[in-house]
Amino acid sequence: DSGVTQTPKHLITATGQRVTLRCSPRSGDLSVYWYQQSLDQGLQFLIQYYNGEERAKGNILERFSAQQFPDLHSELNLSSLELGDSALYFCASSGSQGTLYGYTFGSGTRLTVV
């Protein structure tokens, strides 16, 4: 167990639907990062939160949004889902020293859009 918890592990939903992915960072970590991993695009950075505030944005679609709550857990909301959104979604966290020790990744949520 890495200490970063992601739920659910698997999600199957239909096109046009909306889903919420949840991430609890490792205890004490203030930063949360979301990544999308697909077979053709590799690991794509979506968004970063630090202590509740958005810090950096990557290749995140407008249909996607995220937030970090006061207890530091984060949620990634994906709406108007398309077949191409099928992917592994990873959450990672890092401590107060930033990336000096790298990120700790969760086990991911496997999203399948049918």
Next chain:
Amino acid sequence: AQRVTQPEKLLSVFKGAPVELKCNYSYSGSPELFWYVQYSRQRLQLLLRHISRESIKGFTADLNKGETSFHLKKPFAQEEDSAMYYCALAHNSGGSNYKLTFGKGTLLTVNP
């Protein structure tokens, strides 16, 4: 802008052969580099950090600032080393915020 390049998408070697996974970076500051490993689409795990100069599972990586490289090496590959390997660069993304930029990964297959 910072960039991490892993020129090989796929690498196949035989068990017992040496393996080298290439990583080149572009960054104007002082680089902090990492290698991550991902087995069978599981979570990414930190393999090693250049600042600690450690050897994990027989893998080593040396930072070469002149060549801007951080290649991952192992003298004798094992079948269980088959995995996706990502090189990553830590950089300042504004103020005191740092983040990792990942390469596109190299899928290593070790054949028996």
